[in-house]
Amino acid sequence: MVVSLPTTAKALLGLSAVLFALAVLSIIDMLLPRPFDGVLLDPDTPGALRVLDVIPGSGAAVAGIVPGDRIAGIGHRMVRDREQASRVLGSYEVGDTVTYFVEDAAGGLRESRLRLGEKRAIKAPYAYACLLGFSFFFIGLYVLLRQPHQRAARIFFVVCNLFLVFLVCRLRPASYSSVDSSILLAGTGALLFLPAAFLHFFLIFPRPLPRLERWIAEHGRTAWRRLLVVVYLLPAAALGARLAKAWHDGESLSLVSGAPLVNWWILAAYMLLGLLVLAINSEGLQDRRQRRGAALVFAGSLFGLVPFLTLAVVTPSFLHSERFLFLGVIPLGLVPLTFAYAIVRFQFLDIRVILHKGLLYTVTTAIVTVSYALAIAFFNSWSRGTALAEWRFFPLLFALAIVLLFEPLRRRIQGPIDGFFFAERSRLQSTMLEMGEQLTAGLDHEEVVRNLVETLPQTLGLHFAALYLVKGGQLERVAGPGYLPAELPLTPELEAFLGRDRRRLTRLDDLDKEAGESPELARLLQRLALDGVELLGDLASPRGRVGIVLLSGKTGQMAVEPTELKLLAGLLSQAAIALETARLLDQRARQAELERELAIASSIQSSLLPASVRMADGWTVAAVCRPARDVGGDFFAQLPGNDDEPGAVIYGDVSGKSVPGALMMMAAHEVLHALAMTHADPAELFDLANRRLYRIGQRSFVALGYLAGASDGPRLRYGLAGQPPPLRRGEDGEVSELPVPVHRLPLGAFHRGTYQVLETRVEPGELILAYSDGVLETQSPDGEFFGEERLRASLAVSLPEPDAAVRSILADLEAFAAGHPAYDDLTLVAIGRRREAE
Amino acid sequence: MIRKLVLILVPLAALAAWLAVRASAHRPWTTDSPAALAAFEQGLEAEMKLYAADAAKSYFEALDLDPSFVAPRIFLLQVLRPHDERYPQIVAALRAADPDPLTERERFLRAFELARVDQDEAEFMRLLDGFVAQHPDDPFGLRMLCQRESVVGDVLGAEHCYQRLVEVEPNWVQAQNLLGYLAMRQGQFDEAEKRFQIYQFIAPDQANPHDSMAELMTVRGRYEEAHRELDKALELRPDFYSSYDHLLFLALAENDPQLLAATRDRVVEAFSGNERPTTFASCRYALFAATLEVGSDFAKIQECPKDGVLSIALFHTLALRAEGPEAALTLEEHLRERLKATPVRAGVPVDKLTSSDGGLLLHLEGMRHAVSGDLETARDALQAADETFELRELDEGLLLLRNRLVLAEVLESLGDAAAGRRERQRITDINPRFLETEPYLGLPALR
Structure with a gap:
């Protein structure tokens, strides 16, 4: 809690230690056992020893001394001032009976014998003033230790110390001791500087007044310091001037609690000005918490100070009576209370107080217990002697009532206390929880x-x-x-x-x-x-x-x-x-969208693939294309032919998969389809398609295979651009590879390419299988590739009909993959020759 | 560390030295013995309360404790009578004392007492004026100044002086007492009563304050209170003659011959073996009894000393009654001679110094003329006497009232009833009961 203290704070602490010691010693002095007559003297007429008040039950009270009397002599000695009276009293012991010479308000003299008491009792009003003074002090000390670097905190500390000295020293009941004069003087000194410190504090807190800041910016900090000096010294100067005038005129100066009325009016003006500054300042605060704290402090100061000023300034001025001065001190208690509450509740002066709930609960329980004890005591004393108290079940009933009511009462009080001290924390917690719920609930x-x-x-x-x-x-x-x-x-x-x-x-x-x-x-x-x-x-x-x-x-x-x-x-x-x-x-939403689009694309792509392909009479063809994903790069198509003759069958494999592959596939499909309509020669077709596809770019190319069965014989023309060579399965089941062209670059890989179209005889019972590399690249769960060997083996045992062969090979591929996702698209085109065609 | 110590110790030492110097500068009496000082201060207190014997005892005690202590010797000269065998020794020791180590006050007091012993009035006046000018608030200087003012008859001056003295030292009983009498003299009866009350408070075991109060009460016609005060005084000091004397006056004022006789008897009893007070009391009784017409031998009264203005006036009246104007004239002549013989103090009018006797003479003349029928001359004389009289004490106070009553009678006889009523009112303003008690202090019928 305590941070390193700057020099100014240390100096202030040193000074306050002296003032605190003064206040404590003042109270101790009042409690020291010494002969005391019970008279409280008017501090503002020190020479006259005028009685301000008499302690009830004291020797003076019993002797009939009343406020307004003047103590003229003690112990058969005339006394003219406190010092003399104190010396005379000091020669007696507690318990001695002493003769006093008293002059009443009408001027009549009388002798009164009174017994000296043991010690001076502190009356309730002064005890209250002390409590108030020390409250100010400890609040100020706490603030300074928490915020020693903050100028406002230091000024606040000064204000609190001055309040301490004023309340404890100035309002101290005066008696004969010469110590009283010194202490009262200290209190008057505090009164001279307190209003200026009060005003100074509110000029810079909760923030420096904007107009003041502008003035300082304009005139410089030196001018500000000079102004402060004037503000602080004005009350002392007024006092000096008033005293000088009284001395010059030979008049007896009327004092109110040690100071002439002009000083009290200056105090009132400073304090009201301070409140006004606070009100103006508070309005412009941005932070809600600070605003609330400032408003609370304003209210407390207003309701605390206005009665004080009314009863301490106005009443003595106009009614010439300071009897009600102390009544004005009572509401002053609102000032430290509101400051303390503002610190605890609104972190006033930027201080956060950690209150332990356990401690507060303990305090609450203690308060309830004490209240109960007092209530019990009261009820007991009230019911003593009544029939109720005589009733034998009364104690039981009483105990039952206490037991039943205690806990509910304690819990009832706990709620407001929690709300009082922990409202902000609770609010913060609930707000954060609510926010958390909103975060988790909302998407x-x-x-x-x-x-x-x-x-x-x-x-x-x-x-x-x-x-x-x-x-x-x-x-x-x-x-x-x-x-x-x-x-x-x-x-x-x-x-x-x-x-x-x-x-x-x-x-x-x-x-x-x-x-x-x-x-x-x-x-x-x-x-x-x-x-x-x-x-x-x-x-x-x-x-x-x-x-x-x-x-x-x-x-x-x-x-x-x-x-x-x-x-x-x-x-x-x-x-x-x-x-x-x-x-x-x-993402999921987008993915779902993408999936939908892929499904659409797949559907479109599927629609591009012919349901079936055919060649010229005498030929049977079966083709299948299985994309590895929703859409793929493999395809097969029937190119447009002449008249009623079907065109060649092409099968392609675009480099790339999924959507890019599919798009390229569709582009290749359309290019080939379009070119085939005007160019029947496959080599020319391949060349033109290559150039066209090369222009598309995207670093994609198309491995293409061309298969065209002659209409007049068992000749099959075929061309390859990047596709693996087709396989022939003879009637005896032997599988061999068809001769491959010398150049078989995929379409679109290079700007120019050379393409050959080869021809082969296909006898009935033979099967030509064209395939894309996806077939060979089908992987098993172990990572093994299907490979050419297996393909040959599968082809070797398949039936000679293209449909059956394709289905058989597909089944073997599926069995081999065993559910392993396909890496590449695969295409199979099987061609056979009908026997009856011969 | 050493520097810190030095910084702390040096100022402390300087402060201690300063305080010591101040204390020594304010030391009022030069003695190194606290016990001697205490004894001396006790003596001063006793002297303030007019306990001369107790004061002397304390002063001697102080000297025993510190033989070099000069101040007790000074004050012993004030409390001891000059014929005391120790007096010359003390004077010699005082002369031999070295004044240099003494305080200024001690030097003044020593020089003053020695000048008084040497009866060098001019010197002690000079010393007094010089000291008071420099130390206007010194109680000892003030005391002497006030005494001087009283003696020269400057009432206002004395009053101011004593008031200043009681401000400085309110426990000086003499001052309170004198202020009471001064106030009474000026007709400020409430103030006088306050002063006597203060005196009673300061010296509760003294008879004098009660006696003083009794005088005031008697003049004011508060006879019951006067009785109480005199009873108190005599309770405290059964040998306090002054109170017996005032009791006789009270009996006269109340027209109470029984009290008169009883008082005389009390005096005789209290002072048996002491001729002086019993003679005085007897004479007083004889005169007062004759005044109250309870039978007394005028011849015997003639042999008695005439003490106090009222006594002289009463005797004058008795002489007028018994022997006629010639006897009265003789008394007046005697008084006139006495007036002329009174030494004149420089710068002070004769009538101021002895205004009692001056007024008395006028009163006697007025009485004589009134009895002889020369009312106008009587009126003038009585009026002049009234202007001269002051309520210095009971004696003169009663005479003043008597004078006004005679004047009232004369004025009424002259046909000026209004003036007569005014004079009677002036009497009741002071003493409401005076006119209720016949025969008005033995006044003859003038109408």
């Missing part, structure tokens, strides 16, 4: 961002919050002040630090070590610190880092407290999950 990304960047700073009283989300290895600002960097590098040091120990919240200061190791991080942190960032919140979900939140400091001078950090950390966890969930949902 709206915008809502989460708004909560983090707008609601959170408002709740905690921060200047700002900024949200950065991870995008491509960087942190991109999504929301927050524009002057913050748009992007932040997610350096490895920062990531490592955040990931370590699952830190949710980090102060920038805590990153010094990491900043030392990384100049980039150091620069970043420096930049952020300059922008007002104090806290770094990690938004990390179980899946990974979502982003970070940058938080500023509070609008007041307080740091974010540990409880708030804890709540914040929890909130950030929830925010991270909420953001992640929102992003995943968004």
